[in-house]
Amino acid sequence: MSEAVGTGRVKRGMAEMLKGGVIMDVVxxxxxxxxxxxxxxxxxxxxxxxxDIRAQGGVARMSDPDMIEKIKAAVSIPVMAKTRxxxxxxxxxxxxxxxxxxxxxxxxxxxxYENHINKWDFTVPFVCGATNLGEALRRINEGAxxxxxxxxxxxxxxxxxxxxxxxxxxxxxxxxxxxxDELYVAAKELxxxxxxxxxVAQSGKLPVVMFSAGGIATPAxxxxxxxxxxxxxxxxxxxxKSGDPANRAVACVKATTFFDDAKVVTDASRGLxxxxxxxxxADIPAPxxxxxxxx
Amino acid sequence: xxxxxLALQGDVREHIYALQTCGTEPITxxxxxxxxxxxxxVIPGGESTTMAxxxxxxxxxxxxxxxxxxxxxxxxxxAGMILLANRVLDATEDQxxxxxxxxxxxxxxxxxxxxxxxxxxxxxxxxxxxxxxFIRAPWVEEVGPEVEVLAAVNFHGTDHPVAVRQGNLLATSxxxxxxxxxxxxxxxxxxxxxxxxxxx
Numbered sequence: 366m367s368e369a370v371g372t373g374r375v376k377r378g379m380a381e382m383l384k385g386g387v388i389m390d391v392v393x394x395x396x397x398x399x400x401x402x403x404x405x406x407x408x409x410x411x412x413x414x415x416x417d418i419r420a421q422g423g424v425a426r427m428s429d430p431d432m433i434e435k436i437k438a439a440v441s442i443p444v445m446a447k448t449r450x451x452x453x454x455x456x457x458x459x460x461x462x463x464x465x466x467x468x469x470x471x472x473x474x475x476x477x478y479e480n481h482i483n484k485w486d487f488t489v490p491f492v493c494g495a496t497n498l499g500e501a502l503r504r505i506n507e508g509a510x511x512x513x514x515x516x517x518x519x520x521x522x523x524x525x526x527x528x529x530x531x532x533x534x535x536x537x538x539x540x541x542x543x544x545x546d547e548l549y550v551a552a553k554e555l556x557x558x559x560x561x562x563x564x565v566a567q568s569g570k571l572p573v574v575m576f577s578a579g580g581i582a583t584p585a586x587x588x589x590x591x592x593x594x595x596x597x598x599x600x601x602x603x604x605x606k607s608g609d610p611a612n613r614a615v616a617c618v619k620a621t622t623f624f625d626d627a628k629v630v631t632d633a634s635r636g637l638x639x640x641x642x643x644x645x646x647a648d649i650p651a652p653x654x655x656x657x658x659x660x
Numbered sequence: 661x662x663x664x665x666l667a668l669q670g671d672v673r674e675h676i677y678a679l680q681t682c683g684t685e686p687i688t689x690x691x692x693x694x695x696x697x698x699x700x701x702v703i704p705g706g707e708s709t710t711m712a713x714x715x716x717x718x719x720x721x722x723x724x725x726x727x728x729x730x731x732x733x734x735x736x737x738x739a740g741m742i743l744l745a746n747r748v749l750d751a752t753e754d755q756x757x758x759x760x761x762x763x764x765x766x767x768x769x770x771x772x773x774x775x776x777x778x779x780x781x782x783x784x785x786x787x788x789x790x791x792x793x794f795i796r797a798p799w800v801e802e803v804g805p806e807v808e809v810l811a812a813v814n815f816h817g818t819d820h821p822v823a824v825r826q827g828n829l830l831a832t833s834x835x836x837x838x839x840x841x842x843x844x845x846x847x848x849x850x851x852x853x854x855x856x857x858x859x860x
Binding site: 367368369370371372374375378379381382383384385386401402403404405406407440441442443460463464465466488489490615618619622623629 | 668669670714738750752771777
């Protein structure tokens, strides 16, 4: 064996390096620099943060390549970008641009309501959203090298993120308690490949890194998701839709590292100005809920 | 001997597991009292900018520098190598490092994530070759007279050091913690720590 790019180890390993960190949504080079200076482990380059996609409506697509290039040039940390679910041509463009991770994201308008992208076809790694263990394992089976448990993006309401993180861990714990001969039925019920189900049952965790995303807006939200078992957090609208993005960004980074130390999270929560206004998920009619996209 | 893993961010869990497999009982280090209790330190892979910022914010930066000066054995992988280097190229404007290793490191030298790779590597001091995983990896551009080069990778016709040692300090630009091959961790515990503690 000699040199090999795009191997499973290289793709999944990249996500391991992000653990314990915050990945921030940014819409231009200035925001990207603020995120890097605040200690973000990566930035997600997109044209509109989820709160604006929600407010403005319309079809949400991959970002302009020029805008992604500018953000890449502005920072030394990894740059991620979103593709629509199933839109492998957008993903090919993003790979060609040299982004470090592609998010096949329900926040954008899906391009395919049946199939996700065959992520094994790419050397760039993918992160995908999941609301439950079956969905996570189906994405991993398609080649996802990282999972983010979904919340309701662009709301500032953390409740969906909590529900889905708890759901995924509850299902993992359930698998770990099963006899080996029960895993066949479990695989059928989860609609996931038996081999992956067995691996999760034995190891007691997903085979890839799992971050939390969607509705995280405060240091306490970040600490909550970390204590519930996230390896790290994505913060979308929560930072740059708040009153003082630079300070809030630093505060969320601190709270993610010291998630189990209430004193540090308390200090990080002081003097941050206004949080994003937010929308209660319960007030959003079901057809407009982003987390329900994906299958 | 008590080994710590700097746990501000990055692949801490993998280093902890590697060190446990080598028969030690490692602790995580996020606070000064934890730093003061250890006899050796591992700086994991991750984002060097994030780790430096958190170290500074939580008052760990100078204490780590002081312990490195007083010959604490330290092993850094990838971001850990950058943080141990005296000089960094392609850094952010105000990027600081703990320093100690008389080397110049170039960040993301092999390219972006799409260029990340794994490769067989000859490591001096190990009998067989090993599989090395490079993720947005740095390489060593210059070494001072006291630095020993333990492994190098040929990139477009030029050899670039990817593993170096200087007394009590060891650094690799690749990630042995992501493989099941923990010979580098053993080398650190058995060779580097032993020499470090003898001098110290």
